[in-house]
Amino acid sequence: MKTTITLSLLALSAAVAACKPKTATQEPVEQPSTAPVATAPSDTEAAPPPANWPDEPYRATRPTAGQVAELKLPQVETFKLDNGLEVYLVRNDKLPTVYMNFEFDFGAVSDPKTQVGLHSICLDLLDEGTKNLDKVAWEEKQADHAVSVSAGAGSDTSNLNVRSLKRELPAALDLLAEMLREPGMREADFERLKDRRKASIAQAKGNPGSIAGRVIGPLLWGADHPYGRIETDKTIDAVQLKDCAKVVGKLKPGGARLWVVGQISQDEIKQELASRLPEWKGKAPAKVNVAAAKPRLGSVFFVHVKDAPQSSVYVGHAGPKRNATDYEATDLMAEILGGSFSSRINMNLREDKGYTYGGRAGFGYRRAGSTFAASSQVRTDATGPSLREIAKEIATMRTTDAKPDELFRVQEGALLALPAEFDTPTSTLMAFRQLKFFGLPLDWYDGYQKRLRAVDIAAVRKAAEKHLRAKDFVVLVVGDANKVLGDLDAIATEKLFGAGGVVVLDADAQPTKRPTE
Numbered sequence: 461m462k463t464t465i466t467l468s469l470l471a472l473s474a475a476v477a478a479c480k481p482k483t484a485t486q487e488p489v490e491q492p493s494t495a496p497v498a499t500a501p502s503d504t505e506a507a508p509p510p511a512n513w514p515d516e517p518y519r520a521t522r523p524t525a526g527q528v529a530e531l532k533l534p535q536v537e538t539f540k541l542d543n544g545l546e547v548y549l550v551r552n553d554k555l556p557t558v559y560m561n562f563e564f565d566f567g568a569v570s571d572p573k574t575q576v577g578l579h580s581i582c583l584d585l586l587d588e589g590t591k592n593l594d595k596v597a598w599e600e601k602q603a604d605h606a607v608s609v610s611a612g613a614g615s616d617t618s619n620l621n622v623r624s625l626k627r628e629l630p631a632a633l634d635l636l637a638e639m640l641r642e643p644g645m646r647e648a649d650f651e652r653l654k655d656r657r658k659a660s661i662a663q664a665k666g667n668p669g670s671i672a673g674r675v676i677g678p679l680l681w682g683a684d685h686p687y688g689r690i691e692t693d694k695t696i697d698a699v700q701l702k703d704c705a706k707v708v709g710k711l712k713p714g715g716a717r718l719w720v721v722g723q724i725s726q727d728e729i730k731q732e733l734a735s736r737l738p739e740w741k742g743k744a745p746a747k748v749n750v751a752a753a754k755p756r757l758g759s760v761f762f763v764h765v766k767d768a769p770q771s772s773v774y775v776g777h778a779g780p781k782r783n784a785t786d787y788e789a790t791d792l793m794a795e796i797l798g799g800s801f802s803s804r805i806n807m808n809l810r811e812d813k814g815y816t817y818g819g820r821a822g823f824g825y826r827r828a829g830s831t832f833a834a835s836s837q838v839r840t841d842a843t844g845p846s847l848r849e850i851a852k853e854i855a856t857m858r859t860t861d862a863k864p865d866e867l868f869r870v871q872e873g874a875l876l877a878l879p880a881e882f883d884t885p886t887s888t889l890m891a892f893r894q895l896k897f898f899g900l901p902l903d904w905y906d907g908y909q910k911r912l913r914a915v916d917i918a919a920v921r922k923a924a925e926k927h928l929r930a931k932d933f934v935v936l937v938v939g940d941a942n943k944v945l946g947d948l949d950a951i952a953t954e955k956l957f958g959a960g961g962v963v964v965l966d967a968d969a970q971p972t973k974r975p976t977e
Contacts, residue, residue, distance in 0.1 A: 528872070528875040528876060528909070530909060531878055531879055531882075531905070531909060533882060533905055533906070534550045534551070534552065534882070534888065535550070535551075536548055536549070536550055536892055536902045537549040537550075537551070537726060538902075539726055541713065541730065541733065541734075543713040543714060543740060543741050543742075544713050544714030544715060544716075544741075544743065545562075545713035545714070545716055545717075545718050545733075546715075546716070546717045546718065547717075547718045547720065547726075547729060548717065548718070548719050548720070548892060548893075548896070548902075549720045549721075549724070549726060549729065550720070550721045550888055550889070550892065551722075551723075551724075551725070552721055552722055552723065552885055552888070553723050555722075555723065555885070556625055556626040556627070556723050557623070557624065557625055557626060557722050557723065557885060558622070558623075558624050558625075558626055558629050558720065558721075558722035558723060558724050559621075559622070559623050559720065559721045559722055559885045559886055559889055560621065560622040560623075560718060560719070560720050561619055561620070561621055561622075561718070561719040561720075561889055561893065562619060562620040562621075562711075562716060562717070562718050563617050563618075563619055563716060563717040563718075563719065563893065564617060564618045564619070564710065564711060564712075564716045564744050564745070565616070565617060565715070565716075565744065565745060565746060565747035565748070566579065566617070566618055566710060566744070566745045566747075566748065567579050567580075567613045567614045567615050567616050567617050567618050568580060568613065568614065568615045568616075568686065568689075569615060569616055569686040569687070569748045569750055570745070570748055571686075571689065573684070573689065574695060574698050575695055575698045575699050575703070576689045576690065576691050576692070576695040577657060577691040577695055577696050577699060578699050578703060578707065579613040579618060579707055580612075580613045581650075581653055581654065581657060581696070581699055581704070582613075582699075582703065582704035582707035582708065583611045583612050583613040583618050583619075583707070584611070584612065584613075584653055585643070585644075585645065585649060585650055585653060585704055586610075586611035586639055586643055586708065587610055587611055587612075588644050588646065588649035588653070589644040589646075589649070590638045590639060590642050590643060590644050591642040591643070591644055592638070592642065593638070593644070594644070594646075595649065598635075598644075601635060602635065605624070605628045605631040605632065606624075606625060606628060607622070607623065607624040607625070607628050607631060607632035607635070608621065608622070608623040608624070608632075609621070609622055609632055609635045609636050609639060611639070615686075615687060615826060616747070616748070616750075616826065616827045616897070617897070618711070620636065620639075620640075620711070622636055626722070626723045626724065629724070629732060630732065630736070633732055633733070633736045633737075634736060636736075636737075637736045637737050637740075640708075640711060640737070640740065643708055645701065645704060645705065645708075647701060650701045650704065654696050654697070654699065657691065657696050658693050658696055661691060661692065661693060661696075664967075665967040668763075668765050668768050668770070668771065668772045668837075668938040668939060669772050669837060669938075671763050671765065671772070671938045671967045672763075672772040672774060672835075672936060672938045674690050674967065674968070674969070675690075675761070675763060675936060675938070675965060675967070675968075675969045676774050676776070676833065676934075676936055677689075677690060677969075678690060678756075678969040679755065679756050679761055679934045679936055679969070680753060680755050680776055680777070680778070680831045680833070680934055681753045681754065681755065681831070682753065682754035682755065682756070683969065685750075685751065685753065685754060686748070686750055687750065687753070687826060687828070690968065690969060692968055710744060710745055711744070712740075712741070712742035712743055712744040713740055713741065713742070713744070714741070714742055714743035714744055715743055715744045715745075715746065716744045717893075717896065719889050719892065719893050720889075721885040721886070721888050721889045722885055747827075750826075750827065750828035751828070752778070752828065752829055753778040753828075753829055753831060755776075755777055755778055755831075755934050756934060757777065757932040757933065757934060757958055757960075758932045758933075758957070758958025758959050758960035759935070759952070759958065759960030759961060759962070759963045760935045760937065760948050760951060760952050760957065760960070760961070760962045760963070761934070761935060761936045761937070761962075761963050761964075761965055762936075762937050762938075762939075762941070762944075762945065762948060762962055762963070762964050762965065763936075763937075763938040763964075763965050763966065763967060764939075764940070764941040764964065764975045765938060765939060765940060766940060766941075767940060768840065768938070768939045768940045769840065770837050770838060770839055770840055770939070771837070771838050771839075771840055771843040771846075771937055771938065771939030771940075771944055772835070772836075772837050772936075772937070772938040772939065773835060773836055773837075773838060773843065773846055773847055773850070773935075773936070773937050774833055774834070774835045774934070774935065774936040774937075775833070775834045775835075775847065775850050775851070775854070775933050775934070775935050775957065776831055776832050776833035776834065776835075776933065776934050777831070777832055777929045777932070777933055777934055778829065778830070778831055778832075779823045779824075779825075779829065779830035779831055779832045779927055780823070780829070780830060780926075780927055781825075781828075781829050781830065781898075782825040782830065782898040782899075782900070783898055783899050783900055786919070786922070786923050786926070788908075788911045788912050788914075788915050789915045789919040789920055789922065789923040790823065790923040790927055791823075791874070792867065792870045792871060792874065792912070792915055792920055792923075793857065793862070793920045793923045793924050793927075794821060794822045794823055794832075795822075795870040795873070795874070796857070796862050796866045796867070796870055796920070797821050797822075797834075797853065797854070797857050797924075797928075798819060798820045798821025798822060798834055798853075799820065799821070799822050799870070800870075800873070801818070802869065803820070803821070804853050804856075804857070805819040805820065805821050805834060805836075805849075805850060805853050806818055806819045806820065808849050808853060809836055809838065809846055809849060809850075813842070813845070813846075813849065815836075815838045815839055815842035815845065815846050815849075816836045816837060816838045816839065816842070816846065817837070818836065818837075819834070819835070819836035819838075819846075819850070820834070820835060820836070821833065821834035821835070821850075821854075823927075825898065827897060827898065832927065832928065834850050834853075834854065836850075840939060840940060840943050840944060841943070843937060843939060843943075843944040843947055843948070844944070844947025844948065844950065844951060845947075847935065847937075847947075847951055847956070847957075848951070848956065851956055851957065854928055854929075855930070857924045857928060858924045858925050858928050858930060860921075861917050861918075861920075861921050862917055862920045862921065864917065867915070867916075867917055867920060871912055871913065871915065874912055875909060875912060875913075878905075878908070878909065891905070931957070931958060932957070932958040932959075933957040933958060935957045935958075941964075941974075941975040942975075945962065945974075945975075948962050949961075949962055962974075
């Protein structure tokens with residue numbers, strides 16, 4: 461024991477000795493002061509010569525970017541199943557995944573006037589589970605297989621969606637089949653969805669931007685137009701559970717479309733669907749023919765929000781269809797006017813005037829047509845001036861040529877952004893689905909880059925003259941009446957946007973009394 465302690469002490473002494481600094485063999489280098497004192501150069505000191513870096517000539521000239529490469533798009537295979545389902549397949553073997561979208565030609569446009577929100581609520585109800593699986597069990601079942609099976613309704617279409625790893629596709633389709641055969645349709649789930657929808661409406665009515673989003677539709681399309689109808693507590697309460705059974709009954713394969721992207725073949729699709737949905741037959745409703753927009757032109761519409769810290773402003777009118785022959789020129793024109801941070805409206809309202817954090821303008825396309833809108837959230841005291849600047853930029857776009865650098869910027873931006881539309885399976889699916897939705901051929905993208913490059917300044921000017929109105933706009937402002945109505949009255953008197961006066965609306969787009977102090 462004594463020997464062990466002695467050896468341990470010797471080892472410790474050796475370790476301490478090894479850690480001691482060695483004696484320097486040369487003079488130590490003088491260390492800089494911890495707080496060096498800066499001295500200003502005297503008047504007699506010569507300035508240092510400019511740096512002459514060896515790569516300076518290279519830096520002097522910015523290299524020219526090469527031309528954007530032609531995009532090679534995947535091919536779309538089309539075929540029809542025995543039950544009438546049209547299938548559009550894009551093979552993608554890079555990842556072992558499969559994405560499916562079943563598309564049906566009914567949605568909010570099919571809602572009765574007294575039941576706005578019907579299809580949206582009923583399709584959402586499918587996500588609440590089946591007869592054998594409540595909401596929690598339904599979600600757990602999907603998580604067990606790392607799949608997603610969901611339903612939803614938009615303005616013109618309703619959709620069933622399946623996302624899965626290739627090896628789990630049978631399990632995902634089993635869940636889809638169960639959703640269609642035995643939807644849960646529980647009263648408690650139904651009432652909860654309605655309550656949630658009404659809570660969202662109440663929340664929207666407390667925010668100027670959300671109010672503008674609700675009200676602009678009836679103004680641009682018309683209050684009785686399918687695209688112009690808005691959800692209210694009354695229309696939500698009118699939806700009954702028995703109505704949802706009828707809506708779900710419309711999910712039939714005949715005339716519907718199935719979009720598939722992933723590691724799967726035609727034969728596999730046929731086999732999987734036939735084995736799991738052999739009884740799925742019948743014809744889905746045909747698409748609804750929606751009338752053209754009937755905007756309420758010429759007036760300045762206003763919604764009062766007391767003490768609103770800023771105003772939401774919209775200036776718009778009806779626009780062309782998505783399949784118009786001058787789509788590329790119109791798109792580039794709108795991009796110059798208000799489609800990006802560098803656009804004219806944003807640079808004017810934000811960078812030059814400081815009225816807002818951002819302003820945008822562009823065309824929103826739907827199956828029946830489009831609407832043009834320039835919009836922003838501006839300082840309350842800049843509400844009137846912002847409307848005048850927007851009117852000026854629209855007029856300038858119509859009456860003067862775009863600058864060459866503006867056209868070059870938006871052309872290159874569109875060309876460089878194009879690959880991102882096919883970067884993922886879901887974006888690829890959406891790109892081709894939209895072509896069919898708007899009545900365009902599936903090979904539309906084949907000449908798109910060439911058509912973009914062919915747009916010149918004259919074409920941009922022509923598109924502006926054709927698709928931007930010179931007068932009679934739809935104008936909507938949501939803000940504090942006590943601070944902005946005076947400016948709006950002056951704008952209406954000047955007939956800047958049309959011959960109408962100021963029309964005060966409530967948050968449901970219904971006429972109401974002019975607010976008082």
